[in-house]
Amino acid sequence: MARVNANYRKLRAGYLFPEIRRRTTAFLADHPGARVMRLGIGDTTEPLTPTVVAGLRRAVDALADPATYTGYGAEQGEVPLREALAARYAGHGASIELDEIFISDGAKPDSANIQSIFDAASVVAVQDPAYPVYVDSAVIGGRTGAGTDAGYEGMVYMPCTEENGFFPALPEGKVDLIYLCSPNNPTGAVATKEQLATFVEYARKTGAVIIFDAAYAAYISDPDLPRTIFEVDGAKECALEINSFSKEAGFTGVRLGWTVVPKALTxxxxxxxxxxxxxxRRQTTMFNEASNIVQQGGLAALSEQGRKECRGLVAYYMANAKTIKDGLDAIGIKTFGGVNAPYIWMKTPNDMSSWDFFDKLLNETHVVGTPGSGFGPNGEGYFRLSAFGHADDIRVAVDSIQQNLNL
Amino acid sequence: MARVNANYRKLRAGYLFPEIRRRTTAFLADHPGARVMRLGIGDTTEPLTPTVVAGLRRAVDALADPATYTGYGAEQGEVPLREALAARYAGHGASIELDEIFISDGAKPDSANIQSIFDAASVVAVQDPAYPVYVDSAVIGGRTGAGTDAGYEGMVYMPCTEENGFFPALPEGKVDLIYLCSPNNPTGAVATKEQLATFVEYARKTGAVIIFDAAYAAYISDPDLPRTIFEVDGAKECALEINSFSKEAGFTGVRLGWTVVPKALTxxxxxxxxxxxxxxRRQTTMFNEASNIVQQGGLAALSEQGRKECRGLVAYYMANAKTIKDGLDAIGIKTFGGVNAPYIWMKTPNDMSSWDFFDKLLNETHVVGTPGSGFGPNGEGYFRLSAFGHADDIRVAVDSIQQNLNL
Known part of the structure; x- marks a missing residue:
């Protein structure tokens, strides 16, 4: 008789964003016609850029023509796309070979599925708060014990707090896999090269592997901050890196990402x-390449003109981030992030719980955000606002918070 | 210290198709200028149809426009696409609800990842020969023991032989998950409704779950053969079904599939x-929807005109299948399949091993096929030829086999 993977039953709640969607839908049912402004999920709103659109169209046209139609593509992704990514890494001083790059359908699946290549008994360390996918995929894979209010047993939480500038201290005790995300989702904190170097040194000393999520790297404007962990000496021996076109090129629904697994990694x-x-082996057995159409869109995004246009997209969302941050600061709410990252991490007023503030914000201002506690125990008492949205809507949302939030 | 998932080390060889690619590349290096005809991997060669192309273009245009751009899509896939699929199931007499359909990036990932929701100790049964992904993903997930020449320990192989018409007897002993594929890859055999009913009855009696791979259902022309396992009474209580746009609409590189997990399934x-x-939960945590562009292409393929065009594609490849089957029959090679399925399964001449025949066929005729032994122990002594290819190339390949194969 078949039995279920009982690890799923350890999961404490629905995945965060479906729960937000559920509460928002319920609010709208109770308030027909209300205009809800969504600063919750980090979902892009601005159209694909002209160069990307042209690339996608060319790809569709090629598939319509008997002379240029292609079926299954190259196993690790199209070579020109990997060449363009390798050139970008070279621009950051990191030498990455083509067979170290694996094109995928996004950073989310990669950041979950990468655990497949490591022992089922691996001890997983995450920043706390963290993107829920790291934790939930570890739970599903049997790499934790039961869930408690303090988190999952067997999982190592590395607190990211106001005191440590939202970058964690090195973990205590044995850990095998360490998820680091910079620019950070949800806190908006960006690790310095020196901070990353402490983890690289630790991982090389202890034999841990760092899974570095750089999905928001394009949002860094400070030239001194690292865009990739491979800017740190020795990182190729102890780290792999995951990245995405979602937020840089507006590919949230289009789907394209990549993972770098250096051959030096041990x-x-x-x-x-x-x-x-x-x-x-994992990807050729259990995945079958990103869509060939989408890969051509990604390649166009990496062209000189494409990169220029994508920088325009990033600047647009970062102007939103400033609108939010300045607007909250003006009414005395304490904010973090939002400078080299598209997320504003705010302290809830009056020490409210994150979900209580979610309901209060939705009811009073019709703004949807993301409860910090959904990202881990140390997210309790915090709240994430996303800069992804039309500038006009963001302005209306911030005005509504300023006028209607009963502090 | 991190350790690897040692289950990967049990895998007996590289995934089948990379090995074919390796030998083909080596042959070409030794024979510069030789024209190699690839009837190995089942890779589509004919262009996307006009209706599908129009759907893809509309999707790209929508993403270029601020008024119609969308980011993350519906979690189980776009509703109109699921409605169109539900309508197709209804046409086969199966009532499938929208929240039982999960749109994905293809049947391959789904057929591997579906094991995630079942216990790690599940005993997996496969037809032998079978699509290697079922077996290899079970190995990677720790659901087998060591690999031997007779297969992996702990895995149940259900022999599909000439004697049983390449449809297996019920497994002996306890099994939890049963992969069935019809029309079958690689044998081209198609299960009757009565044959499927024996497995449905068995699964309901023993509590096993059937994972039914219907990726080639569109190749069935015989009106008496079932297109979906849900044509069988009681199947919704014991079976889930995986399907794909790859072979029906030429989406091998475009990437789109779906899985039906009935709510009645226990x-x-x-x-x-x-x-x-x-x-x-698995898909919302570890996957992030198929590309929104591609989903619009799939929706177009399911329109009335789209379906008509796709039937044309299928007819094209099935004419190839007839060319191959007739051509081999004419020189006394024993063939199976190729009637309601795009694969011809042939007995190797003179009881050669499958890989020896691969090398012989490549060297003497410059035709690449797929060694039957790559699909499991009972595939030894057989060989698969794929009907996917330009008709002219298929004709040349068959002529070359007829003229140059030294029997």
Whole structure:
């Protein structure tokens, strides 16, 4: 008789964003005609740029023509796309070879599925708060015990607090896999090269592997902040990196990302090259390349003109971030992030719980945000606002918060 | 210290198709200028149809326009696409609800990842020969022991032989998950409704779950053969079904598929609805929807005109199948399949091993096929030829086999 993977039953609640959607839908049912402003999920709103659109159209046209139609593509993704990404890494001083880059349908699946190549007994460390996918995929994979109010047993939480500038101290005790995300979702904090170097040194010393999520790297404007962990000496021996076109090029629904697994990466029982080969085996067995149409859109986004246009998209959302941050600061709400990252992390007023503030904000101002506690125990008492939205809507949302939030 | 998932080390060889690619590349290096005809991997060669192309273009245009741009889509896939699929099931006499359909980026990932919702100790049964993804994903997930020449320990192989018409007898002993594929890859055999009913009855009696791969259903022309397992009474209580646009609409590189997990589906420790919810949780946590562009292409393929055009594609490849089958029959090679399925399964001449015949066929005729042994122990001594290819190329390949194969 078949039985279920009982690890799913350890999961404490529905995935965060469906729960937000549920509460928002319920609010709208009770308030027909209300205009709800969504600063919750980090969902892009601005159209694809002309160069990307042209690339996508060319790809569709090629598939319509017997002379240029193609079926299954290259296993790790189209070579020109990987070449363009390698060139970008080179621009950041990191030498990445083509067979170290794996094109995928996004950072979310990669950040979950990457655990497949590591032992089921791996101890996983996450920043707390963190993107829920890291934690939930560890739970599903049996890498934690039961869930409690303090988090999942067996999982190592690295507190990110106002005191440490939302970058964690090194973990205490044995850990095997360390998720780091910078610019951080949800706190908007960006790690310095020195901060990343402490983790690289730790991982090399202890044999841990860093899973570095750089999905928001394009939002960094400060030239001194690292865009990739591979800017840090020695990172290729202890880290892999995940990235995405979602937020940089507006591909949230279009779907494209990539993961770099350096051949130099090792762990306790893997020689250089093996982890790279295992991810190749995972992806060729359980995945089948990103859409060929979408890959051409990504390639266009990496062209000179494409990059210029994407910088325009990023600047647009970052202007929103400033609107939000300045607007909240003006009414005495304490905010973090929002400078080199599209997320504003705010302290809830009067020490309200995150979900209580969610309901209050929705009811009083019709603004939807994301409860900090949904990102982990240390997110309690915080709240995330996303800069992804039409500038006019963001302005209306901030005005509504300023006028209607009963502080 | 991090350690690898040692299950990967049990895998006996590289995934089948990379190995074929390797040998083909080596042959070409030794024979510069040789024209190699690829009847190996089942890769579509004919352009997308006009209706599909128009749907894709509309989707790209919508994303270029601020008024119609969208980011993240509906969690189980766009509603109109699921409605169109539900209508198709209704046409086969199966009532499937929208929240039982999960749109994905293809049947391959779904057929591997679906194991995630079942216990890690599940005993997996596969037809032998079978699509390697079922087996390899079970190995990676720790659901087998070591690999031997007779297959992986702990895995149940259900022999599909000439004697049983390439449809297996019921498994002996306890099994939890049963993969069935019809029309079958690689044998081209198509299960009758009565044959499927024996497995449905068995699964309901023993509490096993059937994972039914219907990726080639569009290739059935015989009106008496079932297009979906849900044509069988009681199947919704014991089976889920995976399908794809790859072969029906030429989406091998475009990427689109779907899985139906009925709410009625149960297993030993799951009430109705739970397996559906677990797959929802798996997909919302570890996947992020198929590309919105591609989903519009799929929707167009399911329109009346789109379906008509796709039937034309299928007819094109099935004419190829007839060319191959007739051509091999004419020189005394024993063939199976190729009538309601795009694969021809042939007995190797003189009891050659499958890989020896691969090398012989490549060297003597410059035709690439797929060794049957790559699909499992009972595939040894057989060979698969794929009907996917330009008709002219297929004709040249068959002529070359007829003229140059030294029998």
């Amino acid at each position: 762990c306790e029982d893997a020689e250089p090259g093996e982890l790279n080969r295992l991810w190749f | 297993c030993e420790d799951a009430e109705p609805g739970e397996l559906n919810r677990l797959w929802f």
